[in-house]
Amino acid sequence: MVDKIGETNTLxxxxxxxxxxxxxxxxxxxxxxxxxxxxxxxxxxxxxxVEHYKYLYEFAAVPKTPEKFAVPQIKDCPHDCGLCNQHMQHSCLNVVEVTNHCNLNCPICFATANGCGYDYHPDMETIRGMFKTVVDYVKSPRCIQLSGGEPTVRDDLPEIVRMAKEMGIEHVEVNTNAVRIAKDIEYLRALKEAGVDDFYMQFDGTKDDIYLQTRGKSLFELKEQAIANCAEVGIGITLVVTVSPNINLDHVGEIIKYAATKVPTVKGVHFQPISYFGRYPVDPENNDRVTIPELAQAIEKQTKGMLKADNFIPTSCSNVYCDMKSLSVVLPDHSLFPLTTMALGPPKKTDDVADKTRGEVSQFWRFIENSMDGEDENRSDDGSWRTFVSRAKTHYLTVSAMAFQDVWTGETDRWERCCIHVVTLDGRLIPFCLFNVTNNEGETLYRKKTFCQ
Structure with a gap:
């Protein structure tokens, strides 16, 4: 039986x-x-x-629209984006690409780095202009991700980070394949001293046969060295996993278990089901895709229920079908104690999702703190609530996922609610998926014409 459950525009x-x-x-x-x-x-x-899909409608409500729009009323969404007054979500994370050069040549690359047919490596004043776009159009706190290409191929990246901080950007994250920070700890120290807050590190698994397929070479030992270097310098990492049903979907539980052993340096694992834009190894069929519910079920099965599908909730920002997130305390045996669950029921407003999560966690902490009174103070710290609370301040792990849209799966409804935006040279903010979308021949909608001015 086939039921129509909605309409949208697409490409x-x-x-x-x-x-x-x-x-x-x-x-x-x-x-x-x-x-x-x-x-x-x-x-x-x-x-x-299907019922889960319909149920998530209960999470959707009036979002926070941008306070300022960079382009006037448009004629054809999504072809003249920037953000316009049809956009329905403010900007939470701004991606600033500082190069399209890279020290790898991955078979899977959303930016087609080293093979896109043009050279993009802007000077400091150009980058300053992109930061100004963020300052002008994004309300504080402002968060940016320096991306590429591979940002660490730039020797002047510390100066770029320092400039961002001086211009009023509070949080600076670097998207990296970790090659340079694994090999050059002094460069890593310079980034830390300049103000880098964390690294968003490519990490597709704990076995080299996975990297040979996704990145074209053995990289696991290098990834481990990068994590060790970050631990020494004192900077946090999110492990970012491109998930393919044909390569590493059967490995997601092992990645989470591995991450738990690297806390507190590793703060989270972020799964990205493979999206078919840029450079990718196959012409996609439905069996080449991983949906968010499939990923959540795989995590539950492979962690033997330590982290259940029910522990994942949509976040407060993007469209409810774009992402999921969980928060857990990592216990001494490296098992997870989840603090998020769908069993609490959906909030009635989109803005309340984060508030509800914080509220539930806050109530949990108050319960813990109350349990410390009286008898608890006379107990050994081993196994006590006091020990749990103390550990939870540093030993936590977020496990999240975001399903980026490609030209086959994209919906205008989701693009209009996107909160992750790429900053362009001409002062626009374009939803990340839309900026990177390519057709079946690899031609871009925005990327090339934006960076080839």
């Missing part, structure tokens, strides 16, 4: 013109179905579990 995977699409439910799977008059039809899997 043709060939010409990238805006076309209409339907969302249908069939055999407990949600698909987006679309037809281009010139190039044919597509039926693409976007979610597993």
């Amino acid at each position: 043709c995977p060939v010409c990238m013109k805006t076309i209409k699409a339907e969302k249908i439910a069939e055999d407990d799977v949600v698909y987006i179905v679309k037809t281009c008059p010139e190039h044919g039809s597509w039926k693409v899997k976007i979610w597993n579990g």
Whole structure:
């Protein structure tokens, strides 16, 4: 039985013109179905579990719209984005690309680094202008991610970080493959001293046969050295995993277990189900995709229920079908004590998702603190609530995921609610997925024309 459960606008995977699409439910799977008059039809899997998909509507409410818009009223969303007054979410994270050069040549690369057909390596004044866009259009606290390419190929990256801080950007994260910070600890120290707050580190598994497929070379030993260097310098890391059903979906539990042994240097694991833009190894079929519910179920199974699918909730910012997140305390035996759960029920407002999570955790802490009174003070610290609370301040782990949209899966409804934006040279903020989207021939909608001015 096939049920129509929604409508949206999307892109043709060939010409990238805006076309209409339907969302249908069939055999407990949600698909987006679309037809281009010139190039044919597509039926693409976007979610597993129809009732769960419908239930998440309860999370959706009025978002926080941007206070300022960089472009006037547009004619054809998503072709003249920037952000416009149709955009329905403020900016939480701004991606500033500082190069398209890279010291790897990965088979999987959203930016097609080292092979995009143009050279992009802006000077300091150009980067200053991009930071000014963030300062002008984003309300404090301002968070940026320096990306590329590989940002650490720039010897002047510490100066770039320092400039960002001086201009009023509070949080600076560096997106890196970790090659240089593993090999050059003095460069790492310089980044720390300049003001880098954390690293967003490419990490596809704990076995080199995975890296040979995703990155083209053995890298696990180098990743471990980078983590050790960050521990020595005192800077946190989020491990970022590109998840492919054909390569490492069966390895996600091991990655979480590994991360738990590297806390407190490792602060989180962020899974990104593979999206087909930029450079990728196959022409995607539905069995080449991993949906967020499939990933959550795989995590539950592979961790033997230590982290359950029910422990993941949507965040307060992006569209409810874009991401999931959990927060756990890491116990001395490296097991996880989850603090988030869908069993609490959805909040009634999008803005309340983060507040609800904080509220539940706050209530939990108050319960713990109350339990410290009286008898608890006379107990040994081993196994006490006091020990738990003390450990939880540093030994925690977020496990999250974000399903980026490609030209086959993209929906205008989700682009309009995106809170992760790429800063362009001409002073615009473009949703990350939309900025990186490419058609079936690898042609870009925004990336090349924006960075080839």
